[in-house]
Amino acid sequence: MGERITIDPITRIEGHMRVEVEVAGGKVVNAWSSAQMFRGIELILQGRDPRDAPLFVQRSCGV
Amino acid sequence: MAVGVEIPENARIIRNLLMGAQFQHDHIVHFYHLHALDWVDIVSAITKADPAKTAALADNVSNAQVGGAAYYKQVQQRLKTFVDSGQLGPFSNAYWGHSAYQLPPEANLMATAHYLEALKLQARAARMHAIFGAKNPHLQTLAIGGVTCVRDLKPDRIAEFLYLWKETQAFIRDVYIPDLLAVASFYKEWGSIGGTTNFMAWGEFPESDQEPDSLFMPRGVMMKRDLAGVKMADQEKVTEYVTRSWYEDGGAKHPYEGETKPVQEDPKYNPDKGKYTWFKAPRYTDEPCEVGPLARVLVAYGYGHKEVKAVVDSVLKQLGIPAAALFSTLGRTAARGIETLVIGERMETWINALIANVKKGDTATYQAWKMPDKGMGFGLNDVPRGSLGHWIKIEGGKIKQYQYVVPSTWNLGPRDDKGKPGPLEEALIGTPVADPKQPLEILRTVHSFDPCVACGVHVIDPDSNEVYKVRAV
Numbered sequence: 459m460g461e462r463i464t465i466d467p468i469t470r471i472e473g474h475m476r477v478e479v480e481v482a483g484g485k486v487v488n489a490w491s492s493a494q495m496f497r498g499i500e501l502i503l504q505g506r507d508p509r510d511a512p513l514f515v516q517r518s519c520g521v
Numbered sequence: 522m523a524v525g526v527e528i529p530e531n532a533r534i535i536r537n538l539l540m541g542a543q544f545q546h547d548h549i550v551h552f553y554h555l556h557a558l559d560w561v562d563i564v565s566a567i568t569k570a571d572p573a574k575t576a577a578l579a580d581n582v583s584n585a586q587v588g589g590a591a592y593y594k595q596v597q598q599r600l601k602t603f604v605d606s607g608q609l610g611p612f613s614n615a616y617w618g619h620s621a622y623q624l625p626p627e628a629n630l631m632a633t634a635h636y637l638e639a640l641k642l643q644a645r646a647a648r649m650h651a652i653f654g655a656k657n658p659h660l661q662t663l664a665i666g667g668v669t670c671v672r673d674l675k676p677d678r679i680a681e682f683l684y685l686w687k688e689t690q691a692f693i694r695d696v697y698i699p700d701l702l703a704v705a706s707f708y709k710e711w712g713s714i715g716g717t718t719n720f721m722a723w724g725e726f727p728e729s730d731q732e733p734d735s736l737f738m739p740r741g742v743m744m745k746r747d748l749a750g751v752k753m754a755d756q757e758k759v760t761e762y763v764t765r766s767w768y769e770d771g772g773a774k775h776p777y778e779g780e781t782k783p784v785q786e787d788p789k790y791n792p793d794k795g796k797y798t799w800f801k802a803p804r805y806t807d808e809p810c811e812v813g814p815l816a817r818v819l820v821a822y823g824y825g826h827k828e829v830k831a832v833v834d835s836v837l838k839q840l841g842i843p844a845a846a847l848f849s850t851l852g853r854t855a856a857r858g859i860e861t862l863v864i865g866e867r868m869e870t871w872i873n874a875l876i877a878n879v880k881k882g883d884t885a886t887y888q889a890w891k892m893p894d895k896g897m898g899f900g901l902n903d904v905p906r907g908s909l910g911h912w913i914k915i916e917g918g919k920i921k922q923y924q925y926v927v928p929s930t931w932n933l934g935p936r937d938d939k940g941k942p943g944p945l946e947e948a949l950i951g952t953p954v955a956d957p958k959q960p961l962e963i964l965r966t967v968h969s970f971d972p973c974v975a976c977g978v979h980v981i982d983p984d985s986n987e988v989y990k991v992r993a994v
Contacts, residue, residue, distance in 0.1 A: 463957050468967055469614050470555045473974030475933070477945075477967055478792055481954045486963065489942070489949035490792040491933045493799040493974050496767070500781040503923040508523070508892065508915050509665060515911065515925060516659055 460487055467494070523898025523913050524665060526890035527730055531674065531883065532667035534875045535653050537726050538682065539660060540904070541868040542649035545689050546657070547905040548814070548861040549646065549697060551971045553639035554611070556854065559965045560704050561624060561632040564617040567600050570630035578627045582703045584695035587638065596634040616959040623707045632704060635696055646689040652682045667887035674875075674884050683872055690865045693858075701858040702839055705851060712842050714952055715850030715966040717944045719744045719808050720816035721754055721931070723910060725903035726864070737867055738829075738860070738903060741820035742805060746848055751823035754805070756899055756910060759926065762802040762937040765795070773804065773938065776912040777897065779924035802934040802943060803926050811944040812907030812931040813970065818856040819847065828863045850948070853969040892918050906971050907931060929973045945970055 460482030468475045474494040479486045499518050503511055528536075572593035579588045603610070624632070647657040653670045654660030662670040673679075705711075724733050724740030733740040733753070742754040760773040769782040790797050802809070810816070821829035822844075836855055837844060846852060878884075897914045907928030914922035934943040942950075945967065952962050 461957055463954070463960050463963070465960060465963065465967075468964070468972065470558070470964075470968060471972040471974065473972070475967075475972055475974040477949075477963065479949055479952075479954075479960070479963060481957055484953055484955070486949050486952040486954060489946045490797055491800075491935065491943060491945045492790065492792070492797050493929075493933065495974065496783055496799050498781065498783070500779075500923050500925070503920045506920050507918070508913065508920055511911075511913065511920065511923065512663055512665065515923075518925075518927065 523896045523915055524890050524893055525896075526666050526888050528667045529885040529888055531875060531878055532886050532888075533727060533730070534871050534878075535668045535670065535886070536663070537728075537871050538868060538875070539650060539654050539663075540725060540902075541864055541871065542646065542686070542689075544861055544864050544905050545686075545693060545868075546643055546646040546649075547971075548857050549639055549689075549693065550643050551857065551905075552697060552701065552854070553636045554643075555971065556968045557632055557636055557704075558612070558615055559961065559968055560622070560708060561636070562617055562619075562622040562629050563600070563612050563615070563633055565622065565624070565626045566629035566633040567597060567604060569626035570597065571627060572597055572630070575627040575630045575634075578703075579631045583631065583635075583699040585635065585638070585699075586695070587634075593630055593634060596637065597630060600633065616961045619959055619961045620955050621953075621961050624704065625707075628703060628707065632700055635700055638696065639692070642689065642692050645685060649682055649685045649689070652678055652685075664887065666890050667885075669887070671884075671886055674879055674886065676879070679872065679876060679879070686865075686868055686872065690868070693861050693865050698858055698862055701855060702836065705840055705855060708851060709840065709842060709846075711851035711965070712840075712846030712849045714962075715853070715948045715969060716746075716848035717809075717811040717948050718746060719805070719810040720819050721805050721810035721812055721908055722817045722820045723754065723756075723901035723903050723908040724817075724820075726867070738817050738864065739821055739824055739826060740901070741824060742810065743816075743819055743823055744806075744808065748819065748823045748844065751820050756901060756912075758806045759910065760804050760807070761924075761926065761930075762804065764802075764938045765935040766798055766801050767796050768801070773807070776899075776910065776924035776926055777914065777922065779912070779922075781924070798935045800930050800934045800943075801926075802937045803931050804937060807937075809934070809937070809941060809943050809947070810931060811948075812903075812928050813853070814857040814860050814905075814907075815847065815853040816907065817903060818860055822847075828867070829859070832859045832863055850966045850969045857971070894918055904928060906973050927973075929970075932970045933972055933974070945972075 460480045464478045466476035476492040478490045480488040573590040575593040576590040650657035721742045724736035726737035729735040741751045743751045767788040900911045902909045911925040
């Protein structure tokens with residue numbers, strides 16, 4: 459089994475992300491990508507007026 | 522769609538202009554401020570570059586409006602003063618001097634100078650959003666049935682938009698694309714690193730009320746890198762898995778039936794056998810798909826899209842690389858520049874169409890509609906980072922069910938029930954790592970996807986104002 463490298467947090471991105479890789483022989487042989495925050499806007503929207511949805515959901519991604 | 526309304530033509534054009542401006546702004550910021558430092562060594566630019574030689578290089582490859590030996594000397598001096606002050610600011614947290622940096626010092630200085638120019642330019646580009654969207658980000662003028670920027674369909678506002686668009690597009694054409702080609706020419710081996718297998722685009726920029734036929738960036742799916750086999754994409758074929766995500770297990774579900782049931786205990790980070798992320802694992806016909814600039818460009822290229830094909834072929838020719846090299850980290854970063862140029866150019870026709878409408882007295886921006894007691898629908902778009910789908914069910918005039926599958930979930934999602942990795946996880950395999958303590962090469966591929974993980978909701982206790990962080994370690 460190779461060496462494990464964890465980059466957490468990844469910088470120069472939007473948000474909180476972690477990447478873990480396994481390196482063997484100078485190359486990545488396995489990788490795991492992990493989002494570190496829960497979104498949950500789907501739950502907030504339940505029971506609301508559908509006209510609210512565009513303004514709520516754009517908060518999850520301004521771009 | 523869930524309420525059955527057709528928006529007026531002006532609303533469609535303004536939405537396209539806002540989205541086009543978003544592509545211009547977002548991709549410039551990504552290339553220079555989020556990704557360039559993976560390839561450009563600032564320390565080499567400051568300590569080793571010769572300003573006169575940098576000016577000669579820039580004259581040769583770039584059409585930037587600023588340049589000359591004095592300019593580059595001044596940029597270098599400014600950076601030196603900044604670094605000597607002990608505050609690295611945006612240049613902290615990097616692996617300067619790493620052996621994988623391959624640009625000559627002068628190319629490093631040219632790109633660093635343009636990093637600073639791009640900072641100024643992006644602030645102006647964002648003003649396009651202020652005109653028709655009220656602000657950037659989080660536009661305020663998008664409404665079901667049209668847009669609400671009624672008072673901005675005036676000659677002075679449209680002219681202001683036109684001039685900002687011109688300035689931004691000139692930067693893309695004269696600085697961004699030449700820099701992209703100059704930097705890429707030193708990193709051609711990245712044309713065989715960081716590729717994935719399947720690609721999907723919902724498409725964007727409808728040029729009539731006929732969707733998906735009129736989408737300027739087309740809708741399609743391409744499996745197993747088969748450029749000749751691009752097919753129309755269908756939202757019915759989307760499912761999401763949660764087996765490896767911090768949600769209660771429940772099998773693959775289409776978003777209409779999708780659930781958001783976070784695990785109730787503290788989430789345990791278990792990448793080897795268990796759950797390890799808040800992202801679900803989206804699949805198309807049960808396969809992971811990369812979305813975003815590379816997917817859009819490949820789908821368009823596969824269809825023989827005139828404008829996209831011309832720019833792709835020209836870029837491949839100038840770099841002296843085959844089309845197969847597009848399936849890579851280099852291809853992903855190049856595709857982002859390619860589509861910025863193509864979409865940016867197309868925006869002029871939309872601006873002209875808006876002017877023509879206003880001239881003939883057509884200023885309609887909104888179509889009234891009635892909330893149904895019951896209904897369901899979906900919205901498919903392609904935003905700068907990739908394919909975005911929203912699915913809604915309405916009952917009793919309220920939201921009964923809502924799910925959305927965003928670009929970064931497609932690209933950065935985890936393994937599925939069969940252990941098949943997500944696109945980023947696949948792309949990283951085979952990446953060379955010269956120094957495990959300085960994993961610069963990994964950042965190159967991660968950043969090439971332009972990750973956006975900001976969709977986390979920060980839970981705040983209203984009494985203590987304490988922000989609860991979900992610790993996953």
